[in-house]
Amino acid sequence: MDIxxxxxxxxxxxxxxxxxxxxxxxxxxxxxxxDLSKEDFLAWHKILAKKGWVAPSWPEEFGGTGWTVTQKxxxxxxxxxxxxxxxxxxxxxxLGPVIYTFGNQEQKDWVLPGILSGETWWCQGYSEPGAGxxxxxxxxxxxxxxxxxxxxxxxxxTTLAQHADWMFCLVRTSSEGKPQEGISFLLIDMNxxxxxxxxxxxxxxxxxxxxVFLTDVRVPAKNLVGEQDKGWTIAxxxxxxxxxxxxxxxxxxxxxxxxxxxxxxxxxxxxPLLDCGxxxxxxxxxxxxxxxLEYTELxxxxxxSKGQGPGPESSILKIKGTEIQQRxxxxxxxxxxxYASPWVPQxxxxxxxxxxxxxxxxxxxxxxxxxxxxxxxxxSNEIQRNIIAKxxxxx
Amino acid sequence: MDFSFTEEQTLLRNMxxxxxxxxxxxxxxxxxxxxxxxxxxxxxxxxxxxxxxxAPFSEEMGxxxxxxxxxxxxxxxxxxxxxxxxxxxxxxxxxxILNRHGSDxxxxxxxxxxxxxxxxxxxxxxxxxxxxxxxDVLTSAKADGDGYVLNGTKAVVAAAPWANKLIxxxxxxxxxxxxxxxxxxxxxxxxxxxxxxDYPTVDGNRASEVTLENVAVGxxxxxxxxxxxxxxxxxxxxxxxxxxxxxxxxxxxxxxxATVEYCKTRKQFGVPIGSFQVLQHRMVDMFMEYEQSxxxxxxxNMKLSxxxxxxxxxxxxxxxxxxxxxxxxxxxxxxxxxxxxxTEELNVGHYFKRLTVIDTQFGNVDHHLKRFAAA
Ligand SMILES: Cc1cc2nc3c(=O)[nH]c(=O)nc-3n(C[C@H](O)[C@H](O)[C@H](O)COP(=O)(O)OP(=O)(O)OC[C@H]3O[C@@H](n4cnc5c(N)ncnc54)[C@H](O)[C@@H]3O)c2cc1C
Ligand SMILES: Cc1cc2nc3c(=O)[nH]c(=O)nc-3n(C[C@H](O)[C@H](O)[C@H](O)COP(=O)(O)OP(=O)(O)OC[C@H]3O[C@@H](n4cnc5c(N)ncnc54)[C@H](O)[C@@H]3O)c2cc1C
Numbered sequence: 001m002d003i004x005x006x007x008x009x010x011x012x013x014x015x016x017x018x019x020x021x022x023x024x025x026x027x028x029x030x031x032x033x034x035d036l037s038k039e040d041f042l043a044w045h046k047i048l049a050k051k052g053w054v055a056p057s058w059p060e061e062f063g064g065t066g067w068t069v070t071q072k073x074x075x076x077x078x079x080x081x082x083x084x085x086x087x088x089x090x091x092x093x094x095l096g097p098v099i100y101t102f103g104n105q106e107q108k109d110w111v112l113p114g115i116l117s118g119e120t121w122w123c124q125g126y127s128e129p130g131a132g133x134x135x136x137x138x139x140x141x142x143x144x145x146x147x148x149x150x151x152x153x154x155x156x157x158t159t160l161a162q163h164a165d166w167m168f169c170l171v172r173t174s175s176e177g178k179p180q181e182g183i184s185f186l187l188i189d190m191n192x193x194x195x196x197x198x199x200x201x202x203x204x205x206x207x208x209x210x211x212v213f214l215t216d217v218r219v220p221a222k223n224l225v226g227e228q229d230k231g232w233t234i235a236x237x238x239x240x241x242x243x244x245x246x247x248x249x250x251x252x253x254x255x256x257x258x259x260x261x262x263x264x265x266x267x268x269x270x271x272p273l274l275d276c277g278x279x280x281x282x283x284x285x286x287x288x289x290x291x292x293l294e295y296t297e298l299x300x301x302x303x304x305s306k307g308q309g310p311g312p313e314s315s316i317l318k319i320k321g322t323e324i325q326q327r328x329x330x331x332x333x334x335x336x337x338x339y340a341s342p343w344v345p346q347x348x349x350x351x352x353x354x355x356x357x358x359x360x361x362x363x364x365x366x367x368x369x370x371x372x373x374x375x376x377x378x379x380s381n382e383i384q385r386n387i388i389a390k391x392x393x394x395x
Numbered sequence: 396m397d398f399s400f401t402e403e404q405t406l407l408r409n410m411x412x413x414x415x416x417x418x419x420x421x422x423x424x425x426x427x428x429x430x431x432x433x434x435x436x437x438x439x440x441x442x443x444x445x446x447x448x449x450a451p452f453s454e455e456m457g458x459x460x461x462x463x464x465x466x467x468x469x470x471x472x473x474x475x476x477x478x479x480x481x482x483x484x485x486x487x488x489x490x491x492i493l494n495r496h497g498s499d500x501x502x503x504x505x506x507x508x509x510x511x512x513x514x515x516x517x518x519x520x521x522x523x524x525x526x527x528x529x530x531d532v533l534t535s536a537k538a539d540g541d542g543y544v545l546n547g548t549k550a551v552v553a554a555a556p557w558a559n560k561l562i563x564x565x566x567x568x569x570x571x572x573x574x575x576x577x578x579x580x581x582x583x584x585x586x587x588x589x590x591x592x593d594y595p596t597v598d599g600n601r602a603s604e605v606t607l608e609n610v611a612v613g614x615x616x617x618x619x620x621x622x623x624x625x626x627x628x629x630x631x632x633x634x635x636x637x638x639x640x641x642x643x644x645x646x647x648x649x650x651x652x653a654t655v656e657y658c659k660t661r662k663q664f665g666v667p668i669g670s671f672q673v674l675q676h677r678m679v680d681m682f683m684e685y686e687q688s689x690x691x692x693x694x695x696n697m698k699l700s701x702x703x704x705x706x707x708x709x710x711x712x713x714x715x716x717x718x719x720x721x722x723x724x725x726x727x728x729x730x731x732x733x734x735x736x737x738t739e740e741l742n743v744g745h746y747f748k749r750l751t752v753i754d755t756q757f758g759n760v761d762h763h764l765k766r767f768a769a770a
Contacts, residue, residue, distance in 0.1 A: 132733050134663040157734045202737045203744035209734075268526050269572060278761050333751075334759060337526045338551040341596040341752050356594055356604060357523065357550070365597045369748065372729050373737050380733065382673055 013074045020082045038163045045087040045118040055092050062100045063116045069301050080250030090122040091115035102226040125155040125169035133383050136179040142171035149219045155212040161197050164190050174229050185231035187223040204370040247321035249294045255328045262335045262360045293320045312391035315384035322374035329368040336361040408468045415476035421742045428599040434480050443512030456506045463696040467641040474645025481554035487638045489516035489562045492631045496619040517558035519549035519605050527758035529628050531572045536565035542613040555603035556593035577624030581616045598752040632757050633710035639753050640692040640717045646746040647685045650728040684720035691716040708770035711763040718760040721750035
């Protein structure tokens with residue numbers, strides 16, 4: 001057992017740190033994810049793509065970096081501590097691995113470069129009104145008509161579909177047998193006639209998710225990934241990857257640092273809130289939980305590097321990671337006291353807008369409200385507990 | 396021992412409940428919240444007609460002579476409707492201060508305007524640096540001839556955009572956090588030197604930063620004795636706590652009912668999600684938090700008229716309970732609704748947001764734990 005970094009790892013850290021500092025777009029330093037345009041989302045992605053660093057998790061032959069587990073870990077830490085806007089998960093984290101694992105050569109050739117370059121924006125069309133936790137209950141139907149599928153159905157909660165060029169979509173191609181058996185994994189061009197995207201506004205006032213209606217959408221049969229009716233395996237493979245990326249340890253560390261800065265600036269009876277025992281103990285507790293999660297994640301990474309894929313244990317990372325993120329946002333909101341309640345939507349600010357209260361209070365409540373999603377999406381935390389109960393404990 | 400409501404109190408509850416049901420459904424509420432004004436003067440006028448704005452005032456003033464229990468009944472029902480109209484600052488906080496401590500002349504001058512619905516009041520007591528300590532006051536009140544000149548900034552003053560009158564805490568003497576030396580002053584919002592920066596708050600209400608620059612007020616603006624303002628203010632805030640506790644149990648009740656109903660009808664894996672035992676237990680916990688909150692709300696509202704020490708301890712304890720329970724119930728209601736719970740379209744998120752603000756209003760859990768421990 002050993003967690004020291006070797007000298008060459010420290011060199012690597014210096015290299016990536018100075019690359020980030022020198023190349024990260026100035027106007028996006030400290031930017032709030034809620035306010036980003038499509039170009040903003042992609043700006044850093046495109047810089048990383050040029051450098052060849054956009055997909056460290058991929059095998060080198062498909063465009064990965066060939067970094068060791070330790071190097072990837074350092075990369076995540078440095079990116080988080082600088083506060084970069086990470087490349088969107090839908091292409092790099094979700095679809096890419098599906099394509100290089102299950103796709104045919106032609107699909108690899110046309111899908112992977114677009115993901116890497118940031119040219120193609122993907123969204124995830126899994127959930128439906130009737131199929132949330134019970135994903136296999138999905139009803140969106142795809143029927144083969146010549147060399148095209150005709151797709152009809154209704155997807156919901158589709159993140160950032162308003163910007164998407166393409167959607168990877170779970171569709172029902174058969175209603176025989178168990179519900180899991182008739183599902184297929186289809187790539188759909190969002191510009192195809194018959195697709196309508198409708199915004200859903202969330203409780204933080206943001207437009208992040210959408211409904212996607214599909215009416216007689218014609219999709220070339222060659223856009224099927226893997227075999228027809230065998231999409232469930234792919235769907236679950238993707239969910240396993242989604243889960244393990246979700247722990248967000250490095251970003252939570254950064255968020256705790258920021259919380260501590262805020263608590264230093266906020267006063268209670270003239271003294272920094274951070275010097276108030278009760279509050280600093282709450283931060284300490286969070287930090288301890290995060291340390292435990294960090295080591296749990298490192299143990300998972302270490303076993304992955306020995307060739308074991310992310311197992312049901314990755315559900316621990318999802319549950320604990322999101323609980324910690326939620327507690328950080330909650331405590332940050334608590335730290336700013338009365339100034340947690342002002343809320344001037346971006347659109348209503350006008351030219352003479354004066355910030356209300358201290359700058360660090362801006363948006364903390366919205367972040368708290370928005371983060372309630374993390375225990376719901378990516379397989380809710382109840383579902384993750386069910387997975388551990390069944391797959392790990394054998395109940 | 397008796398926890399039952401009198402016939403009048405039950406009638407009052409029924410009246411407010413049916414008014415809210417008939418005139419303040421969720422869609423109407425959201426229309427009001429999104430309007431330029433952010434509140435409905437029509438609804439406010441109807442409150443006046445129903446006598447709600449008169450509830451706590453004496454009969455000779457034209458009131459109904461109600462106490463904290465009547466306020467509690469009203470606030471709970473307003474809570475169920477997520478009503479944004481400023482009952483709390485106008486009637487409970489400022490009306491309460493005037494009623495308990497105003498001179499005859501002040502009552503004469505101001506209560507009729509509250510009861511009739513002509514005036515809206517806001518209590519400007521917190522400051523950018525004060526966090527939850529009402530004694531932490533930098534706003535100064537300098538004696539000037541017969542009157543005073545006020546200077547300072549007040550932070551996140553609820554309902555101030557709508558108000559035409561303010562009660563402002565200001566320091567007549569002493570240092571920044573001294574408990575002696577404060578005064579509570581009646582200030583017309585239109586007075587020279589008063590300016591506001593108005594904004595919405597996350598719970599669908601409105602608030603302002605209020606700046607006072609050489610605002611001259613007469614001696615008759617001071618409520619109570621000079622230097623004794625903190626005692627009056629703390630008492631008012633404790634009454635405010637009694638009221639928001641009641642509002643919060645209204646929210647929690649609605650959230651719990653909505654969640655149970657949703658879990659009975661929402662099907663996943665071929666069964667209602669309410670059949671999953673983990674969710675059943677979660678809803679049982681929500682239910683227990685609600686019941687504990689009801690108990691503490693009754694407790695505090697029965698003790699508001701007792702001695703100062705007992706009142707303070709009761710208010711601190713109740714606020715801790717409501718803060719914790721409100722957070723739990725709000726978060727779990729969203730969680731159990733899944734993605735739907737995250738949408739602006741559903742009322743669940745709005746109850747959750749109001750409960751979140753209530754947790755901070757008049758001091759959060761940590762603040763009142765400390766206050767309770769010291770009491
Ligand atoms: C902000 C956000 C972004 C999203 N982005 C995407 C996206 O890009 N693409 C996409 O396809 N989907 C996306 N989703 C959808 C997300 O995956 C679903 O919301 C999630 O799977 C839960 O489904 P549901 O909302 O239908 O809730 P339901 O499944 O109806 O669950 C409601 C409640 O019941 C609980 N529950 C359900 N089944 C069980 C059980 N067996 N045991 C115990 N408890 C149970 C749940 O945990 C939850 O608390 C997103 C959701 C959100 C909120
Ligand atoms: C100190 C002590 C004093 C007692 N005194 C008395 C007494 O005076 N008279 C008497 O008759 N009995 C008494 N009991 C026995 C007690 O009633 C039983 O222990 C109890 O009913 C649990 O039964 P069990 O021990 O068989 O556990 P089990 O029923 O096997 O339960 C094991 C665990 O599973 C949980 N569980 C079981 N069923 C469910 C379910 N449907 N849903 C969710 N969780 C479930 C339980 O909560 C428990 O955690 C006593 C027990 C103790 C520990």
